[in-house]
Amino acid sequence: MKHIIISTGLMYFLFACSTAEKKVEPLPQKEVKALKVYQAPDTNELKDDEWGQMVRYGARIVRYSTYYIGPDGVASKNLRNKMTCTNCHLDAGTRPYGLNFFDSHRTYPQYRSREDAILTMSDRVNNCITRPHAGKPLALDSKEMIAIVSYIKWVGEKYNPEQHEGYGLKKINYDSLRASSEKGAVVYSIHCQSCHMADGGGLWNPQKTGYVNPPLWGPMSYQEGSSMHRVIKAAEFIKFNMPNLIAKYNQPALSDQEALDVAAFINDGRIHPRPVPKFHNYPNINTKPVDYFKGPYLDPYSEDQHAFGPWYEIEKFYAELKKEKKK
Ligand code: HEC
Ligand code: HEC
Known part of the structure; x- marks a missing residue:
């Protein structure tokens, strides 16, 4: 009996404490949302209008770069080797953490240290044409350049860094490691x-x-x-x-x-x-x-x-x- 009295007393005490605590206004907590791995849209969803046709052309150039703009290209001969963009920008720049274009359009123009200058998206595309492809830059007003940057914009159209992850590359922990x-x-x-x-x-x-x-x-x-x-x-x-x-x-x-x-x-x-x-x-x-x-x-x-x-x-x-x- 004594036991019960003590424990109910304790319960009241605890209850009083917890209600007392409730009166304090809680610190507003920022809601932490889990990020979702971004899925690029499907070219099949594109309409057959001017925009749709341009984006599709861009997708084809990124996938079959050699055919369109390679050393023997049908549209131009800008690349000096026969690699394609998709060899590095996997699945034509849509594979999560596979060097994709998810957030590229939103983050350009940006300062680039290699040139110590502000570069536009087209300038950055030309960097890959002149560096990994050892080629000569595409004219900024060429249909091929317009198609590539249109495609890049479309790939990332619904990407929102506050909701999505998967852009670019995933970091490794190199810390004090040495590469042999x-x-x-x-x-x-x-x-x-x-x-x-x-x-x-x-x-x-x-x-x-x-x-x-x-x-x-x-x-x-x-x-x-x-x-x-x-x-x-x-x-x-x-x-x-x-x-x-x-x-x-x-x-x-x-x-x-x-x-x-x-x-x-x-x-x-x-x-x-x-x-x-x-x-x-x-x-x-x-x-x-x-x-x-x-x-x-x-x-x-x-x-x-x-x-x-x-x-x-x-x-x-x-x-x-x-x-x-x-x-
Ligand atoms: C040999 C591999 C390779 C090839 C081939 C290549 N790239 Fe790249 N590209 C890269 C790397 C690596 C980066 C740097 C990404 C980074 O800074 O994290 C890059 C960056 C880019 C960026 C900037 C993306 C961003 O969000 O910062 C664009 C746009 C781009 N490349 C377009 C192209 C296009 C178009 C082609 C084909 C004409 C191409 N690249 C071919 C390796 C390549
Ligand atoms: C099953 C075959 C296969 C194996 C095994 C493989 N790769 Fe690749 N690798 C590819 C293909 C195919 C691509 C181009 C992807 C595309 O075009 O879709 C590629 C692309 C690359 C690229 C970027 C393009 C370039 O040529 O510079 C690098 C770098 C690379 N691989 C390195 C490696 C390394 C390192 C390994 C071993 C850890 C490896 N690969 C194992 C098939 C393979």
């Missing part, structure tokens, strides 16, 4: 060579008008200084997309270390030469990405450390420089 091209050679022979071949030259289609599996180094591959030539960027692409159609953003085949190692192996200029552009950019050396392989740098670290890591010391240097400037 020697170890990367082993990863390559196990996971990549069957498609991209022992000489890295890829596998041509029977007519040699394009690739079944595109090249990773050598004279027909992307040039030095292309974004894919940067080890961190390439590792982010590889980890969540390669081996093609086996690895996915939510099901990677390699660890961060293996992705860095194989990216180093592919991009190591000492063993795998590739076309050299006429000039290297970054007129403002302050803004060079940490994994850019060629000096001069503002920081005291070597080209080797920039190319293969570890990068945390370099990042720390620039973070401290920023703090100094703010003082």
Whole structure:
């Protein structure tokens, strides 16, 4: 009996406490919504009007770049190699974390450090035409350029960064890791060579008008200084997309270390030469990405450390420089 009295007393006490607490106005909480992986629209939904036709033409150029604007292109001859945009911008720039165009239209024009200038979407398209494709820029008013930028706009039309994820590439945790091209050679022979071949030259289609599996180094591959030539960027692409159609953003085949190692192996200029552009950019050396392989740098670290890591010391240097400037 005594027991019950005590416990009911306790209950009243607790009840009183909780009601007392309820009187305090709670801090307004921002609703945290889970982000959904964005699904690009389907070209079948496009109307057959002027806009629909232009977007479809853009989609075809991104998928069959070589046919339309390659060295023997039917519309123009701007590209110097036979890679296509979709070789890197997977599923024509619609694969989540596969170097897609989900948020591209919304984020351009933007400041670009490679040129130290504000670039429009068309300028950025021309960057890929002149860098990885070693070509000459498309005229800004050409039907092909208008089609490509229309397509890019359409791909991301419903993308909202507050609701969606999946844009561009997924980050890896490179922290204090160093990329080893020697170890990367082993990863390559196990996971990549069957498609991209022992000489890295890829596998041509029977007519040699394009690739079944595109090249990773050598004279027909992307040039030095292309974004894919940067080890961190390439590792982010590889980890969540390669081996093609086996690895996915939510099901990677390699660890961060293996992705860095194989990216180093592919991009190591000492063993795998590739076309050299006429000039290297970054007129403002302050803004060079940490994994850019060629000096001069503002920081005291070597080209080797920039190319293969570890990068945390370099990042720390620039973070401290920023703090100094703010003082
Ligand atoms: C060898 C691989 C490769 C090829 C081929 C390639 N690109 Fe790219 N492209 C990249 C990489 C890497 C980036 C940089 C993405 C980043 O900064 O995260 C990029 C960036 C872009 C961007 C900017 C996207 C954004 O949201 O920042 C556009 C637009 C683009 N490419 C269009 C094209 C078009 C059009 C073609 C074909 C004519 C093409 N690219 C061919 C690798 C490639
Ligand atoms: C099953 C065949 C296959 C395997 C295995 C494979 N790839 Fe690929 N890879 C492809 C194809 C196909 C593409 C182009 C995708 C497209 O056009 O849709 C590609 C594209 C690429 C690209 C961008 C385009 C270029 O040529 O620069 C890189 C980089 C790449 N692969 C690296 C790797 C690495 C590293 C591995 C091993 C971890 C690997 N791949 C394993 C088939 C493969």
